[in-house]
Amino acid sequence: MLIFERSHPGRRNAAQAPHFAAAISGPSTGLRAGIPAALLRQDQPLLPEASEMDVVRHYTRLSQKNFSIDTHFYPLGSCTMKYNPRACNTLAMLPNFLARHPLAPETTGQGVLACLYDLQEILKDVTGMAGVSLMPMAGAQGEFAGVAMIRAYHDARGDTGRTEIIVPDAAHGTNPATAVMCGYTVKEIPTDTNGDVDLDALRAATGPQTAGLMLTNPSTLGVFEKRITDIQKIIHDAGGLLYYDGANLNAILGKVKPGDMGFDVIHMNLHKTFSTPHGGGGPGAGAVGVAERLLPFLPLPVVAKELPSPSGGGVGGEDVFRYLTEADLPQSIGHLSAFSGNIGILLRAYVYARMLGTEGMHRVAEFATLNANYLMAELGKAGFTVAFPQRRASHEFIVSMKPLKDATGISAMDVAKRLLDKGFHPPTTYFPMLVPECLLIEPTETESKETLDGFVAALKEIRDEAYATPELVKGAPHTMPVRRLDDVKAARELDLTWKSNSTLL
Ligand SMILES: *Cc1c(COP(=O)(O)O)cnc(C)c1O
Secondary structure, three states: OOHHHHOOOOOOOOOOOHHHHHHHHOOOOHHHOOOOHHHOOOOOOOOOOOOHHHHHHHHHHHHHOOOOOOOOEOOEOOOOOOOOOHHHHHHHOOHHHHHOOOOOOHHHOHHHHHHHHHHHHHHHHHHOOOEEEOOOOOHHHHHHHHHHHHHHHHHHOOOOOOOEEEEEOOOOOHHHHHHHHOOOEEEEEOEOOOOOEOHHHHHHHOOOOEEEEEEEOOOOOOOOOOOHHHHHHHHHHOOOEEEEEEOOOOOOOOOOOOOOOOOOEEEEOHHHHOOOOOOOOOOOOOOEEEOHHHHHHOOEOOEEEEOOOOOOOOHHHOOEEEEOOOOOOOOOOOEOOOOOOOHHHHHHHHHHHHHHHHHHHHHHHHHHHHHHHHHHHHHHHOOOEEOOOOOOOOOOEEEEOHHHHHHHOOOHHHHHHHHHHOOEOOOEEOOOOOOOOEEEEOOOOOOOHHHHHHHHHHHHHHHHHHHHOHHHHHOOOOOOOOOOOOHHHHHHOOOOOOOOOOOOO
């Protein structure tokens, strides 16, 4: 039921403050006093009319229908649905941050600029890159910025014959999409039986037409590419640049740096690795880091620190922070948003990084990989088919339900839906498409051993049910507010607009 359907004409939230209700609804008094009659709307806005308690109960009930990290284990591979400390939220929502207007002058925003500058420095350090821009507002937009910089670099050198971007088939789906958005042709190369890039195919695909290669690492198969330095050499020798999809940095944080591996550009999903509640399409932050040669092309604005000057700013000898503009970076690929990116997300990332410190970052990587490897080993012991048992997992790994499907007809999707009844959010299903009937499982660093053991037990129960009572699994979920939905209809006939049948319209 929608809040509009709970509406009763004349019902207000101000039962305890009648004078306020009168001020709002009186025709020429209260809040409307002084506004010329011609500017006042004549008809009522089509808003729900409900008491405060109606509203509180409605939204509380809705929130209880949700599966969320706050209520359930959420091993959605590639999405890093980990616990986001409340402190990040609280500090990012300090009233002075929230009240700051995006057009307010830099002189009144030195505090927030100092935080953003520090975050740029932390991300440079973590990735080993020479410069960082925080502007992209999603991972995919970070990729767009990164490949646009690769393009700008080649163009600036008059090297215009490079028309192709190489993308391994174990890359995230946004990688080839990004290359196409930037005007490149995608050359896909296969993965070998170990889950690594097929080097012979890479050599054959590389040439003077190669603008660069986009590598998702760890790949969507959950493995860390073994021959990363060979790949680096093949691409650089051909004059191409190397792009690192670092959306999921939690497996390597504080352990290895893409800059040291020779990458020219990287994006990181701050909303995944650096802690912001995400999902449902946003909000996000896809900061980009670049090597020396791409510095002139960074998206604007970038925060710079300047020494205090005698004439301007720098009260009491403090550092002065300012946004760099086109005047500073004339070759920049430009702006990606109206103002300065998703500052609320950037502040959460900053608080998170400062809370972790260097030691905490190491622990993130250690626990992300320990949890993934523990869960992979336990599921392997329980007889499930791990896709790459010979490889260590990074932050995630794949289990194939193909043997179960062959034996019982129960698919990966059936298992995923039944997991909901057992109190677990399903893993990512049918992605990547390289492994049939796959579940891509990412336990994240914030889960306990008991939770992981509970998840293994649930999967074993479902496997037993698949043999004993397959109809039960096929009909799942049975305990959720909605049953199995028609995904195709939902996608093809998406209808999110409430239409009133009220005569007010
Ligand atoms: C999530 C993800 C992306 C895309 O990030 P968005 O913020 O959803 O645009 C890109 N690459 C990988 C590997 C990812 O996991």
